Amino acid sequence: MEKLLIAVAILTAIGLLCAVLLVIAGKVMAVPVDETFEKVRACLPGANCGACGYAGCDGYADALAKGKTKDCALCVPGASKVAGEVAGIMGLEAGTVEKKVAFITCRGTCENTSDKFNYDGIHSCAAAELFFAGPGQCTFGCMGFGDCAAVCDQNAICIENGMAHINPALCIGCGKCAKACPNSLIDIIPANVPVYVTCGNREKGAMTRKRCKVGCIGCKKCEKVCESGAITVENNLAKIDYTKCTGCGKCAENCPSGCILKRIG
Amino acid sequence: MFKHMIIILMTSVLVNNYVLNKFLGICPFLGVSKKLKQAAGMSLAVIFVQVMATAATWPIYTFLLVPYNLTYLETIVFILVIAALVQFVEMTLKKFIPGLYKSLGVYLPLITTNCAVLGVCLNNISDGYGFGESLVSALGCGLGFMLAMVLFAGVRGRIESSDVPKAFKGLPITLVAASIVSLSFYGFAGIIDNLFK
DSSP states (O other), X not given: OHHHHHHHHHHXXXXXXXXXXXXXXXXXXXXXXXXXXXXXXXXXXXXXXXXXXXXXXXXXXXHHHTTSOOOXXXXXXXXXXXXXXXXXXXXXXXXXXXXXXXXXXXXXXXXXXXXXXXOOSOSOHHHHHHTTTOSBSSTTSXXXXXXXXXXXXXXXEEEETTEEEEOTTTOOOOOHHHHHOTTXXXXXXXXXXXXXXXXXXXXXXXXXXXXXXXXXXXXXHHHHHOSSOXXXXXXXXXXXXXXXXXXXXXXXXXXXXXXXXXXXX | OHHHHHHHHHIIIIITOXXXXXXXXXXXXXXXXXXXXXXXXXXXXXXXXXXXXXXXXXXXXXXXXXXXXXXXXXHHHHXXXXXXXXXXXXXXXXHHOHHHHHXXXXXXXXXXXXXXXXXXXXXXXXXXXXXXXXXXXHHHHHHHHHHHHHHXXXXXXXXXXSOOOGGGTTXXXXXXXXXXXXXXXXXXXXXXXXXXX
16 A cells, blocks of 8 residues: 555656646746737738748748838738738738739640650659650640649649649639749739730740640730730740730730630639 | 767667667658658757656656666656656747757657657666666667658658659558668668677
8 A cells, every 4th residue: 555655656746846847947938929920920821832922921920020021911812801900910001912823824735736755754844844845845835744733732723634724713822833833834923914925935936836836926916906015025925014904905816826815704 | 888888879879770670759750751851850859858858767767766666657757757858848948049949849849759769768777777878878869760860851752753653652652661771770780799899
C-alpha cells in the first residue's frame, strides 16, 4: 500500500511541478501579440497566394499592422469585401480592388495545331520546354502538360483537348499559374475586359499560319480598325492597351485568323 | 574516455540510427522530409529537444525513480517531463530568441509526441549509460535523425521528378524508398568494432 502511495505521490508531484513551472513561464514569458495583426489576418482569405506581393497572408497582415504599407486593396482574391474590412480595422481608405483573372493567350487545341514529334519524357511543361522547346508545332504555344494546373490551389485549371483551360468563375487571380508557365502564356488581366488576344506567337505571319490555324499573323488589321488606338502590333503580335479600349469589338470582328475574341457573357 | 564517447556518437549516428535501424520517429521522417529546408529545421529541433530531454530525464530516473523502486514508471514520467519541457522550451525561444523560434517554432510542438525523443531517453537508461554518455548518445541520435532526414529529402526530390507508376504514387513509393535507404544503412553494421579495434 505504501509503495502505491509513494508512486502516486511522486507522479503527482512531478506533474504539479511541471504545471506550476509552465504557468509561471507562461506569465513571465508572455509575448504581447499585436492585436491589429490578428484582426487583419482574420479578415484575409488565408489562401497564401502571394498576389499582394508579400509572403502569404501573414506577411501582408504584418506589413499592414506595422505600417509598412497603407494600401488596403492589395488582396486580389479577397476583392473589395476584404479591402473594406481591412480598411475598417486600419482606419484607412479602402480603395478598389479590380477583380483579376488568369487568361491563357493561346488556343492551340488539337484541332488548331499539331505536334512536331512525339514527346515521351517527364510529364511537365518545364521539362518538355527544355527538349527542342516543346513537342508542339508552335514553340510559343500551350504544351498542355498542366504545370499551371498543378500549382493552382483553386482547381480552376483543367487540361482539355491538348491545352489548359481556366475557369474564370473559380480563378482568384493569384498569378501562380502565370509564374509556372514556361512559355509565359498566362496573363493576369481584369476580369471585365471586352476583348482579348488569344495568341502568343511572335513569328512572322507566314510561319505562324503554318503552325496554327488561329495564330496572330501580325497583319495589323485590328490596329487599323480600332478607333481608339488601343491595339498595337509589336513583334508580329497584337497587343491591347486596356486603358484605351472602349470595348467596341471591331477588332474581334475583323481579325482574319480569329485570334481576337470577344468576352462571352 | 574520449574514444569511448566517439564510439557512442558514431554508433548512434550510423549503426543504431533511430529512424533507419530502430524505426522510431517515422512520422516526421515521412511527413516533413518533402523539402530539404523543412527537413533540416525539423532535425535541428529534434537534436535540441533530444539533448534537453535526456538532460532532464536522466537525473529524474537516477535520483528519483531508482531510490523509490519506481523504475516501472519511467515511460509515463518521461512522457510527462518531455511534454512539459518542449512547451517550456517553446516559450523560452519565443521570448528570448525569436529568430530561432521562427525557424524551429512550427516543429517544436510536433516533437512533443515524437517517439524518437522518448526512445533515446529510455534506451540511454536501458543501456546503462552515465549522464555524460547519455548526452553524447542523445546528440548522436539527433545527428543520425538529421542525416536520415536530409538524405531522404534528397531521395524524395528524385521521386518527385520521376515517372512513378500510378499505383505507387504518394505514400507507397515513399515507403519503398525509405526501406531501401534503411537497407543501405545496414551496411554500417560492424563498422564501429573494426574502426576502433
